[in-house]
Amino acid sequence: MITILGVGLESRYIVPVISIRWHYVDKLCHFWNNNFMLNLSDLTAFARIADLGSISAAARSLAMPKSSVSRSLMRLEETLGAVLVERSTRHLRMTDAGLLLKQHAKRILDDVAEAENRISGLIGKPSGDLHINAPFTFAVGPLAEMLPAFMEYHPQVRIVLSVDNRPVDIQMEHVDVAIRIGPLQDSSLIARRITSFELWPCASPSYLDTRDPIVKPDDLRHHRIIAHADRHETWRFYAKGGGLREFEFSNRSVIPEPDVLKAMLMKGAGIGLLPDFHARDAVEDGRLRRVLPDLSTGCVDVHALYPSHRSLSAKVKVFIDELIAYVATV
Structure with a gap:
């Protein structure tokens, strides 16, 4: 039984797969028994490299400089006396030793994280x-x-x-x-569940004041609609007293990012759906107007x-x- 930060790890954590030479297993046993607590951050960096397949991606995920992640990998390899990752200008490839370490590192790090969670919960x-x-x-x-x-x-x-x-x-x-x-x-x-919000159909005053008025969903057919995710999209409108109206359209511009859509709508690009929390400030100061405000589009969780x-x-x-x-x- 190996104890790391108060977490019991069974000996199966260091049982090798058949294809791995025992030399690597001996090195890993020595590493875990003698150096683990000093190299937990290095092991974390290696596990992230192994998961994401890139030192750069691992560095971004860990919010660390790429050079620090590279040094962590080199320290592990020096400690183990084995190459864990074969590097080239185009890609990384895990060696047999790297695959073995990846297999057990995830379990060890999960157990350490679980111990931290439980201790944190206790105190x-x-x-x-x-x-x-x-x-x-x-x-x-x-x-x-x-x-x-x-x-x-x-x-x-x-x-x-x-x-x-x-x-x-x-x-x-x-x-x-x-x-x-x-x-x-x-x-x-x-x-x-955190909250829910409505999607508001919005447009700029400069756009609405120069087009036909919109008093019902069918009137939208005569306007320039900007879709959120798909050129073939359906907007659903719910009346306060009950009842559902659907407006379907196709072959429209697609702007999936709400911040970009909001900026375009304020410049008169047309009519689009914005989350209420994202549109509220522009509606309140008059840069945008709600379209069909008496109808609801339903809630998004x-x-x-x-x-x-x-x-x-x-x-x-x-x-x-x-x-x-x-x-x-x-």
């Missing part, structure tokens, strides 16, 4: 790195607004924020909590996701709780 003080992933619109809106106070109240938590509109594999990229907008895909992740294979750490729980509390006030 009730959030601490350590909190890796957050969020889409750009939410990151520059509610998230950017609540994080300064969160960082002030929890100085032992180091925020590492990645902003990305693409679906990120949060387990592969070691994200603690991810913010997702819209329908969720089935997965092993735990989801907690926002969730926080975190891996199910780990207990909920104090830092993740506090972050989600405070984010929910903040968005409820705006």
Whole structure:
């Protein structure tokens, strides 16, 4: 039994696969028994390189300089006396020793993280790195607004924020909590609802004042519509007293990024859907007007996701709780 930071690791963690020479196993055993606590950060860097297939990607994921990640890899290789990654100008390739270390490093790091989570939960003080992933619109809106106070109240938590509109594999990229907008895909992740918002059809006064008036959804057919995600899109309008109206259109311009769409709408590009929290300031100061404001487009849910294979750490729980509390006030 090997004990690392209070976590018991069974001897199976150092059992080699058949194709690996015993020389590497002896080296790894010596490394874990004698050098592990001094090289935990190096092991983390190696695991990220192995997962992402690139030193540059690993550095971005860890919010570290590329040179520091490279040095971590070289220190590991020097300690083990084995090449872990074969490098070329075009790609990286894991050696047999690297594949063995990758296999066991993930389990070790997961166990260490689990121990930290449980200890943090016991003492009730959030601490350590909190890796957050969020889409750009939410990151520059509610998230950017609540994080300064969160960082002030929890100085032992180091925020590492990645902003990305693409679906990120949060387990592969070691994200603690991810913010997702819209329908969720089935997965092993735990989801907690943060808030919901409406999509407002908006346009600039300069555009609306020079076009035919819009009093019902069908009137939109005579206007320049900018789609969010697909040229063949359907907008649904719900009346307060009940009833549904649908407006379908095709062959329209597609602008998937809300910040770009908002800027274009304010310049008179046409009519588009914006999240209410993103459009509210421009509507209130007159740069944009809501179209068909008496009809609702329905609500879009926002969730926080975190891996199910780990207990909920104090830092993740506090972050989600405070984010929910903040968005409820705006």
